[in-house]
Each structure stands twice: as C-alpha cells, then as structure tokens.
Amino acid sequence: MQHDLIAQARTWLAEDPDPETRDELAALIEAGATQELAVRFAGTLQFGTAGLRGELGAGPMRMNRSVVIRAAAGLAAYLKAQGQDGGLVVIGYDARYKSADFARDTAAVMTGAGLRAAVLPRPLPTPVLAYAIRHLGAVAGVEVTASHNPPRDNGYKVYLGDGSQIVPPADGEIAAAIAAVGPLADVVRPEDGWEVLGEDVLDAYLARTDAVLSAGSPRTARTVYTAMHGVGTTVLTAAFERAGFPAPVLVAEQAEPDPAFPTVAFPNPEEPGAMDLAFATARRAAPDLIIANDPDADRCAVAVPDPAADGGWRMLRGDEVGALLAAHLVERGASGVFAESIVSSSLLGRIAEKAGLGYEETLTGFKWIARVDGLRYGYEEALGYCVDPEGVRDKDGITAALLVAELASVLKERGRTLLDLLDDLALAHGLHATDQLSVRVEDLTVIADAMARLREQPPTALAGLAVTSAEDLTRGTDRLPPTDGLRYHLEGARVIVRPSGTEPKLKCYLEVVVPVADAAGLPAARARGAELLAAIKRDLAAAAGI
Numbered sequence: 001m002q003h004d005l006i007a008q009a010r011t012w013l014a015e016d017p018d019p020e021t022r023d024e025l026a027a028l029i030e031a032g033a034t035q036e037l038a039v040r041f042a043g044t045l046q047f048g049t050a051g052l053r054g055e056l057g058a059g060p061m062r063m064n065r066s067v068v069i070r071a072a073a074g075l076a077a078y079l080k081a082q083g084q085d086g087g088l089v090v091i092g093y094d095a096r097y098k099s100a101d102f103a104r105d106t107a108a109v110m111t112g113a114g115l116r117a118a119v120l121p122r123p124l125p126t127p128v129l130a131y132a133i134r135h136l137g138a139v140a141g142v143e144v145t146a147s148h149n150p151p152r153d154n155g156y157k158v159y160l161g162d163g164s165q166i167v168p169p170a171d172g173e174i175a176a177a178i179a180a181v182g183p184l185a186d187v188v189r190p191e192d193g194w195e196v197l198g199e200d201v202l203d204a205y206l207a208r209t210d211a212v213l214s215a216g217s218p219r220t221a222r223t224v225y226t227a228m229h230g231v232g233t234t235v236l237t238a239a240f241e242r243a244g245f246p247a248p249v250l251v252a253e254q255a256e257p258d259p260a261f262p263t264v265a266f267p268n269p270e271e272p273g274a275m276d277l278a279f280a281t282a283r284r285a286a287p288d289l290i291i292a293n294d295p296d297a298d299r300c301a302v303a304v305p306d307p308a309a310d311g312g313w314r315m316l317r318g319d320e321v322g323a324l325l326a327a328h329l330v331e332r333g334a335s336g337v338f339a340e341s342i343v344s345s346s347l348l349g350r351i352a353e354k355a356g357l358g359y360e361e362t363l364t365g366f367k368w369i370a371r372v373d374g375l376r377y378g379y380e381e382a383l384g385y386c387v388d389p390e391g392v393r394d395k396d397g398i399t400a401a402l403l404v405a406e407l408a409s410v411l412k413e414r415g416r417t418l419l420d421l422l423d424d425l426a427l428a429h430g431l432h433a434t435d436q437l438s439v440r441v442e443d444l445t446v447i448a449d450a451m452a453r454l455r456e457q458p459p460t461a462l463a464g465l466a467v468t469s470a471e472d473l474t475r476g477t478d479r480l481p482p483t484d485g486l487r488y489h490l491e492g493a494r495v496i497v498r499p500s501g502t503e504p505k506l507k508c509y510l511e512v513v514v515p516v517a518d519a520a521g522l523p524a525a526r527a528r529g530a531e532l533l534a535a536i537k538r539d540l541a542a543a544a545g546i
Helices: 002-015 018-032 036-042 065-081 098-113 126-135 171-181 199-211 233-243 274-286 318-331 346-356 397-414 420-427 446-457 521-542
Strands: 052-055 089-095 116-119 142-144 153-160 222-224 288-291 300-305 313-315 335-342 357-363 376-381 382-384 430-441 465-471 484-492 493-499 505-514
Touching: 002 018, 018 036, 036 484, 052 065, 052 233, 052 300, 052 430, 065 089, 065 098, 065 142, 065 171, 089 098, 089 126, 098 116, 098 142, 098 153, 126 142, 126 153, 126 199, 126 397, 199 233, 222 233, 222 274, 222 397, 233 300, 233 397, 274 288, 274 300, 274 313, 288 397, 300 318, 300 376, 300 397, 318 346, 318 382, 318 397, 318 420, 318 430, 335 346, 346 357, 346 420, 382 397, 397 420, 420 430, 420 521, 430 446, 430 521, 446 484, 446 505, 446 521, 493 521, 505 521
Parallel strands: 089 116, 089 142, 222 288, 335 357, 335 376
Antiparallel strands: 052 153, 142 153, 288 300, 300 313, 376 382, 430 505, 465 484, 484 493, 493 505
C-alpha cells in the first residue's frame, strides 16, 4: 500500500509542470510522509457546480497547475463536443497566489485545442469576466478565484456562453471529460496564440454600470470603502467617479490586492473582525455608509451608522440589503421578476407580491437565480446581488454598491436613512429577522452525520414553535430540483439546513416573522425576533448534534 502510494506520487511528480509544487512533492516523497501523501492522493479534487476550489499544493486533491491543465483540457473537450470548436473562451483571474499562472495555462490549453482564448488584461472583479462573456460573444468563460476563502485556497469557476455559471448536467459532463484526459504530455499547450484583452473591455463594463442608476438621481452619499485586500478598488472607485458620487474614503490597509490577506482571519465581510478597520476608518471620516467587497468583488456588504451598536456602526445582513434594494427598485417602477434562493428571507416575496411583480425561489447560488425567466433583480443572503441581469448574469458587488449608494442618497435628501426604510418594511410586511448557524469542520463526516441525524430524527418543535412541515430536499419539490438540504416550516418561522457547496461548513438558515402593529412596537418585535432566533439556534444545534 505504501509502495503504491509512493509510486503514484512519483508518477504525478514526473508530470508536474510547476517547479514549486514539484519541489514540495519531492520533499514529501523523500521524507516518506505517507500520511500527508495519503491525504493528497486520496482521490481527485471534484469538479462540481462551483467548478473547482481547494487548498494550493501538490497532488490531485490540491489546486495546482496540473489539476488546472486537466480541468481546462476537459472543458475544451466538452465545448468541442458541443459543436463549439473555434469558439472564444474568455479567462479572468483575481490576485490570489497562482491565479495568473492558472489563467495562462487555461489560455494555452484552449488555444492548443483549437478554441480561441482571450485573457482579461489584469486581475479584475469576477463580474467583469461575467460581463465580458456576453459582451464578446464567447462560448464559455473561466474565472480563477477562490472568492472569500482563506489565503491558501484557489478555485476555478466556469461559465457558459449565456454568461451564467454552469448547472447540471453540464457540470457532470465536464467532470467526465476531465476524468478522460490522458497524460499531461498529450495536452497541447503552445507558448502563445491567445489574446490579452485591453482596457476597452473594462471600459465597456464601466459604461454599463451607469445603467443601474436612475437618470438625474441624487448622488450625494459619502462612503468608506474596503476591497478586503482584493481586486475591487480600482473598478469601484472608477464606477463611483463615472456616476458622480463623492470619491469613497478607502480603508488604506486593505485597498491594494494582497494574496496573504494580512489584516483579516478570513477575507469575508461576514466574518468576525473582518470589518474592524472599515469601522475605524468610518469613525474618523463620518460617512453615510460603509461599503465592502469580498476579494473578487462579486459580493457587497453594507454598514450604517447606528448609535445603538457597539462602536456606532452596524453591518446590515444580506437579507436586509436584499430587501432595501428591492424596495428601491419597486419605487423606481421596476418590472419583471424578483428572485432569490431558498435560504434567503421570505420578505422579498412579500415585497414583490405587494408591487404586483413576479417572484421565484431557486436553489442556492446565482447559477440558478440568473436563469430565472424575465429576471429583473435577484439576491442571496450571502451578500450577493444581481441588479443588472442583462449586463451581468451573476452577483455583482460593483453595481450593487452603486445602487445602495443611490438609495442612501435618495433617502438622505428626504432626511431619512436605510434603517428608517427597514422600519417601513417591517411595518408593511412584519418584522423578518434572520440569522445563521454555521459550523466550520475539519472532518467532513461531522456534516454527513448531522444531516443523517436530522433525517432520522427530525425535530417536531424548535424554540417552542411546532414544526408544521419538514421537507427533505434531496427528493426535489414541484418547484425545485433535488439538492442536499432539509427545510422546516414552523409557526411564524422557517429553517433550512445544508452543507456548504464551497467550504467545509454546515450551514443552517433561520428566519422568524414577528407581526408589528405600529412603530412603537418595533423595539419589542426586534427583541422577540432575537429571542426566537437564539432559541431556534440552540434547539437546532442539539437536534443535529453539533
């Protein structure tokens, strides 16, 4: 067994085109580190609906040039089998370790396979790539990014020619094509032959961002902005300048791309401590709001002044921003369909219904939201917003930031704030309070065990609220395809439990709806909502054994 493992590692080593990972793997073989080698060669990094994502390093269970070349060769084979020979593949990348290398390898493989390849001019936000696919008439797009994962990770996200991320059955067919790739020496990789795009593709995207704003709307909101050590700064500041907003005050320590993400434990605005520097900057600059992007700038976080919050600033939940943007679009006279994933707040459905707009619920991820017929606006609670589906069929943290700034400006002219509008929505539709129980694990069997336990012994009540229906979403529903998840409806509450598709986490999404008679009842309703969420969280953790 040990001999087979070493032989497998030596075979991989002989093919590896990257001196860095070759040295790493050679050292493990030399040291006889069979335990570590067993982990690295336990299988292959699986290509799914999120593409590839994993820790950088040598071996088939890590992200590296060998894995990426195979993925690119499989994607190229799939595209050719679909009759797309000679079609254009656009490739974008972020500023993480190895991103530029992975982008170049992908361009080389596509060129060698008889497709045309074009690479974005520099590390840019993921939505620029999503835009470029449709703008350039490409048959597919690849974005090299691990979004808001830890510094040691990277990933490989695939879009097809409609500008949306892949969904089944394409993901399975691409995975099969990757598995069929033979020796790396047989994958043709020329030294050149692809195009490096100019700044005009970014200029076209920026020109499109203006379309999300109302002509002549106020543009007075002052912002503090953090790119979270990612690639958002130059694009967001350019978009704000074009739109006529005051120049954002940058969180200087996080404004430039840095793959080490030195000031944060996790480069995700939702993680504890990630926004501390932004709050400190805001206390000095006294803006109207804080806007944060994640490292590839497809997500948008918003914080607002709140005297009741520690430090005077409060992060809005993704569901709160989702509802605010929906209300703003309704006021602007939007038509079409509003959509969200099943883990997001039911408030969006109530806003759409009252406005006489269409409403759809999808599985988690913008790969599903972006495919809704007639989509005008889509959002997901994990800080993702699609406010210009004709331009970018994915979440876009740049255009979302513009729309938030416009809304804040409109309210500012009326002497009101985003928090005032949230109060209005609570009075109109009931207070919708949401929270999440998220458990990060080292051992993935913990997640499988928790899901099995909930399936075998589903809770009959949580926080004293009776469970009125329990759905195992692996069976699908009349509106949703199958997915690994559980959904519980309670009296005045809803709970969804699912494994994360991109991280080693079990995620539980909680929502309670508390009726509110008048403004005087809001504080009590908020207290009741917080109390119920805490109790549901406690009871659910016990039921799942986590």
